[in-house]
Amino acid sequence: MLPATRSLPKEMLPLVDKPAVQYVVEELRDAGIQRILFVTGRRKRAIEDHFDADPELERAVGEAASPASGLRIVYTRQHQPLGVGDALRYADGFAGQSGIVAAFGDAIISRPPDGGPGVVSRLIDAYEAAGADAAVAVREVPEELVSRYGIVAVGAARGAAFDAEDVIEKPDAASAPSRMAIMGRYVLGPAVFTALAQISPVGAARSRSPMPCARSSGREDASLRCRCRQASGATTSARSRATVPRFSSTPCRTIASGPS
Numbered sequence: 001m002l003p004a005t006r007s008l009p010k011e012m013l014p015l016v017d018k019p020a021v022q023y024v025v026e027e028l029r030d031a032g033i034q035r036i037l038f039v040t041g042r043r044k045r046a047i048e049d050h051f052d053a054d055p056e057l058e059r060a061v062g063e064a065a066s067p068a069s070g071l072r073i074v075y076t077r078q079h080q081p082l083g084v085g086d087a088l089r090y091a092d093g094f095a096g097q098s099g100i101v102a103a104f105g106d107a108i109i110s111r112p113p114d115g116g117p118g119v120v121s122r123l124i125d126a127y128e129a130a131g132a133d134a135a136v137a138v139r140e141v142p143e144e145l146v147s148r149y150g151i152v153a154v155g156a157a158r159g160a161a162f163d164a165e166d167v168i169e170k171p172d173a174a175s176a177p178s179r180m181a182i183m184g185r186y187v188l189g190p191a192v193f194t195a196l197a198q199i200s201p202v203g204a205a206r207s208r209s210p211m212p213c214a215r216s217s218g219r220e221d222a223s224l225r226c227r228c229r230q231a232s233g234a235t236t237s238a239r240s241r242a243t244v245p246r247f248s249s250t251p252c253r254t255i256a257s258g259p260s
Contacts (some may be wrong), residue, residue, distance in 0.1 A: 011105040012046050021105040022067050030118035035072045037094045039087040092193045100187045106165040107184030127187040137185035144222045149181035
């Protein structure tokens with residue numbers, strides 16, 4: 001996205017009439033989320049400015065002018081770009097003993113065309129119903145795109161969700177366990193943070209996934225049982241991490257979930 005992103009975070013690149021990250025925040029708000037923690041880094045101050053209060057504009061236009069309406073948004077900085085696993089460590093105290101939703105600012109997922117619940121709401125429901133350690137959104141991708149994503153090994157079906165037996169980062173298509181790709185939405189329980197605490201900073205830096213069970217080059221960093229749910233709706237691109245407390249914790253495994 002260079003040269004545009006030399007001075008503007010890619011999360012702030014406009015899509016039609018608002019920046020990409022605002023679509024993600026609105027998706028979270030629509031799912032009933034009220035508190036958001038942004039884990040940002042260098043040259044990301046524009047995100048904070050965008051969601052800051054603007055009393056003059058709000059008086060002139062109304063509350064709808066505020067992209068953070070109804071939300072409590074806080075920020076922290078990842079001092080070095082040490083991967084998604086490391087970024088999630090910053091959310092440990094924010095989450096407490098509750099689960100959180102983790103969303104990438106570069107993955108915009110539209111609501112189902114039938115007007116049903118969005119993927120975040122369905123992930124939360126799947127996480128709570130299954131008593132999982134984590135729930136992740138997945139979508140089947142063409143074979144030629146498999147090597148661009150974290151891929152889930154499909155286990156036993158559980159209604160609209162299924163057990164995730166393994167997560168492998170960017171495998172070759174020939175060795176991939178499936179074509180079910182992770183789509184940048186996660187529900188992570190306390191067990192995930194316990195597992196992350198057992199991984200060295202170097203291991204966390206190597207991980208492009210928040211899932212401690214994700215592995216690359218045949219090496220497993222930690223063991224969690226996972227389940228998944230497929231994501232419905234279009235996806236497009238921009239990257240920032242938002243961690244969002246939402247619900248009480250339950251005993252865990254990981255599930256994957258997908259289109260209704």
